[in-house]
Amino acid sequence: MKILACTISIGLVYLSLAPAWADEPSIMVLVAYHSMGGHTEKMAQGVVEGAQRVPGTKVLLKRVGQVTADELFSADALIVGSPVYWSNMAGEVKTFFDNWQFKFGIFPEWKMRNKVGAAFTTGGQLSSGKELTMLTILAAMLGNQMIVVSGGGAFGASATTEGDSPGIDEKELAGAKELGQRVAEVTWTMKSAPKR
Numbered sequence: 001m002k003i004l005a006c007t008i009s010i011g012l013v014y015l016s017l018a019p020a021w022a023d024e025p026s027i028m029v030l031v032a033y034h035s036m037g038g039h040t041e042k043m044a045q046g047v048v049e050g051a052q053r054v055p056g057t058k059v060l061l062k063r064v065g066q067v068t069a070d071e072l073f074s075a076d077a078l079i080v081g082s083p084v085y086w087s088n089m090a091g092e093v094k095t096f097f098d099n100w101q102f103k104f105g106i107f108p109e110w111k112m113r114n115k116v117g118a119a120f121t122t123g124g125q126l127s128s129g130k131e132l133t134m135l136t137i138l139a140a141m142l143g144n145q146m147i148v149v150s151g152g153g154a155f156g157a158s159a160t161t162e163g164d165s166p167g168i169d170e171k172e173l174a175g176a177k178e179l180g181q182r183v184a185e186v187t188w189t190m191k192s193a194p195k196r
Helices: 002-022 039-052 069-074 091-102 130-143 170-192
Strands: 027-033 057-063 077-085 116-123 157-160
Touching: 027 039, 027 069, 027 170, 039 057, 039 077, 039 116, 039 157, 039 170, 057 170, 077 091, 077 130, 077 170, 116 130, 116 170, 130 157, 157 170
Parallel strands: 027 057, 027 077, 077 116, 116 157
Antiparallel strands: none
């Protein structure tokens, strides 16, 4: 009986402390990407690191094919990364966006409306279609009434991974971190703005 009483009292102390942790303000940033060779994955990790620089920011890093509807809709911000395939986003990333309706049922409630969105990409050549890839990602977000931002470059963060610039160099990784940080900062601004 004494052991049981002790266990209950410890449980009560734990429960009384739990609300203090739960009440801390935070935002959730979802970083979703596709990567075959590892370059886009490395950029995604840089984006995560940048977002985590902003206090109170929680980050979920997942491949696009593994993102669930709950994870997508509960995120305050979404940053999507894709390698360049034939001057456009990878088919897996396009399927991710298509799934918003066909698998997740985003309409008619506009479940991503007013969430912050951003893009990043990697491509082998200097003029391989990186800007077009980011613009198509951002267009999908705009079509869902998201608020898109850039960082690390005019349309988002990008990296060239062949020729004179094999892999991801420090400057490109810094651009990824800058993008993640800016998205987190803008998301905090949006979340703290007075509701009308």
